[in-house]
Amino acid sequence: MANLFDEMSQSKPSLHTCLSPALLHLYDLSNSVMVIIDVFRATSTIASALHNGARSVIPVDSVPKAIEISKSIDGIAAGERDGMIAEGLQHGNSPLEYTRDFIGGRTLVLTTTNGTRLLQMALDRHADTIISGSFPNLSKVCDYLLASGKSVILGCAGWKDRFNLEDTLFAGAVIDRLEQHVTIHCDSSRMAVDQYRRQQADLIGFAPQLTHYHRLVNRFGLIKDIEFCLTVDAAPVLPVYRDGRLVADVHAADNPFGK
Amino acid sequence: MANLFDEMSQSKPSLHTCLSPALLHLYDLSNSVMVIIDVFRATSTIASALHNGARSVIPVDSVPKAIEISKSIDGIAAGERDGMIAEGLQHGNSPLEYTRDFIGGRTLVLTTTNGTRLLQMALDRHADTIISGSFPNLSKVCDYLLASGKSVILGCAGWKDRFNLEDTLFAGAVIDRLEQHVTIHCDSSRMAVDQYRRQQADLIGFAPQLTHYHRLVNRFGLIKDIEFCLTVDAAPVLPVYRDGRLVADVHAADNPFGK
Numbered sequence: 001m002a003n004l005f006d007e008m009s010q011s012k013p014s015l016h017t018c019l020s021p022a023l024l025h026l027y028d029l030s031n032s033v034m035v036i037i038d039v040f041r042a043t044s045t046i047a048s049a050l051h052n053g054a055r056s057v058i059p060v061d062s063v064p065k066a067i068e069i070s071k072s073i074d075g076i077a078a079g080e081r082d083g084m085i086a087e088g089l090q091h092g093n094s095p096l097e098y099t100r101d102f103i104g105g106r107t108l109v110l111t112t113t114n115g116t117r118l119l120q121m122a123l124d125r126h127a128d129t130i131i132s133g134s135f136p137n138l139s140k141v142c143d144y145l146l147a148s149g150k151s152v153i154l155g156c157a158g159w160k161d162r163f164n165l166e167d168t169l170f171a172g173a174v175i176d177r178l179e180q181h182v183t184i185h186c187d188s189s190r191m192a193v194d195q196y197r198r199q200q201a202d203l204i205g206f207a208p209q210l211t212h213y214h215r216l217v218n219r220f221g222l223i224k225d226i227e228f229c230l231t232v233d234a235a236p237v238l239p240v241y242r243d244g245r246l247v248a249d250v251h252a253a254d255n256p257f258g259k
Numbered sequence: 260m261a262n263l264f265d266e267m268s269q270s271k272p273s274l275h276t277c278l279s280p281a282l283l284h285l286y287d288l289s290n291s292v293m294v295i296i297d298v299f300r301a302t303s304t305i306a307s308a309l310h311n312g313a314r315s316v317i318p319v320d321s322v323p324k325a326i327e328i329s330k331s332i333d334g335i336a337a338g339e340r341d342g343m344i345a346e347g348l349q350h351g352n353s354p355l356e357y358t359r360d361f362i363g364g365r366t367l368v369l370t371t372t373n374g375t376r377l378l379q380m381a382l383d384r385h386a387d388t389i390i391s392g393s394f395p396n397l398s399k400v401c402d403y404l405l406a407s408g409k410s411v412i413l414g415c416a417g418w419k420d421r422f423n424l425e426d427t428l429f430a431g432a433v434i435d436r437l438e439q440h441v442t443i444h445c446d447s448s449r450m451a452v453d454q455y456r457r458q459q460a461d462l463i464g465f466a467p468q469l470t471h472y473h474r475l476v477n478r479f480g481l482i483k484d485i486e487f488c489l490t491v492d493a494a495p496v497l498p499v500y501r502d503g504r505l506v507a508d509v510h511a512a513d514n515p516f517g518k
Contacts, residue, residue, distance in 0.1 A: 187424040
């Protein structure tokens with residue numbers, strides 16, 4: 001094993017953290033795994049739906065498209081605009097809405113303000129591999145990245161292109177676990193892991209300091225959503241983007257490094 | 260005084276931190292003071308030159324323009340590209356180069372990779388008031404912002420649109436002093452002040468963790484520059500942009516709040 005690790009340390013893949021979709025053009029997505037991060041709430045909802053047996057999640061960029069596609073495949077159209085269920089839809093972006101009874105065996109067609117938009121941008125930039133990450137599937141994401149051996153781009157969806165702390169904290173959580181296995185050359189990754197290590201002991205207690213917390217809790221009363229979205233490994237599944245949809249990767253290796 | 264502070268707290272100006280020039284379009288610069296921050300090294304050099312008696316600093320976006328303007332006014336053309344003295348120029352972007360003997364009474368025409376570019380972007384977006392900030396003139400910047408009573412945009416120049424920690428740390432230092440007098444609604448400001456408070460006791464000791472430190476010190480051996488750029492109030496002057504040039508504001512109030 002010593003030799004394997006020695007070899008690895010000589011050719012570690014790189015890891016970068018992109019703090020806003022408006023900065024995505026600065027990063028080379030070829031030969032990399034791009035992790036879409038939208039902690040509140042798109043990527044937590046995607047993990048929840050797939051963990052509860054959804055066949056797939058189709059991310060789309062508009063409400064009419066969500067309705068049209070869901071009708072053609074007998075799926076469930078859902079989405080959010082500015083934190084609320086999007087006009088014209090019956091289902092929103094709450095991870096708790098997608099129970100096994102409701103979503104099992106069905107396809108979710110989802111449109112959100114930030115997360116699905118970033119995913120589309122990654123596709124436009126020819127990302128090699130796209131997965132989605134959130135605290136509920138943290139370990140699955142880290143295991144996949146370790147096993148892949150590819151360079152990593154942690155893409156924070158933010159809020160309408162602005163930096164947010166919850167996506168940064170998740171990026172930091174990934175870096176905290178991968179640090180020994182990757183080469184980090186960017187200040188955004190250093191900052192992210194530092195912020196995570198300061199708050200990891202009580203993420204839910206820290207949440208009231210987040211701008212988005214007030215948007216969700218004060219205006220929409222979604223405290224249960226927030227708690228789920230900050231619970232590590234509450235929905236252990238690996239969403240991988242293939243042929244226009246996110247599916248649970250049944251081959252996702254359990255942690256090859258035994259962490 | 261109690262009444263004055265009560266009135267102030269009811270109508271505190273807002274403060275936002277913009278982490279990259281590529282995010283500047285997200286912020287409203289009208290009726291605000293925009294602080295250009297390029298710690299390594301443009302805004303530290305501007306503070307150094309003006310504190311040492313330069314008549315003004317003219318920021319320009321190209322080397323030919325720097326040469327042309329400096330010739331016409333018997334000024335000193337200077338600039339940096341990728342951390343080194345720009346090709347075609349004799350003077351660079353080192354704050355230690357601009358001693359009183361050299362720069363006193365003269366005009367510096369300066370072009371840099373990040374800082375002067377951000378200033379031009381702020382002009383293009385019709386910023387109300389533009390000043391430049393760095394650790395060597397931290398107190399002057401804070402005093403001016405407190406006295407102005409306007410909203411504040413802390414603009415980090417970064418490195419070629421990427422986030423960097425040294426500009427973020429300076430933004431955090433400003434927020435640390437202004438926090439009670441402004442309204443903060445953005446996660447980037449929360450993160451910046453948190454990072455600053457963790458590192459403020461030994462900024463120079465923290466420097467080797469910065470990506471840019473290695474760019475400057477390992478490649479160009481500029482450790483003395485770094486130390487100057489991280490020394491609070493080493494060049495106490497307030498550079499204000501007026502009519503195409505940065506000048507020392509002789510009316511800059513000494514701290515009106517007695518901090």
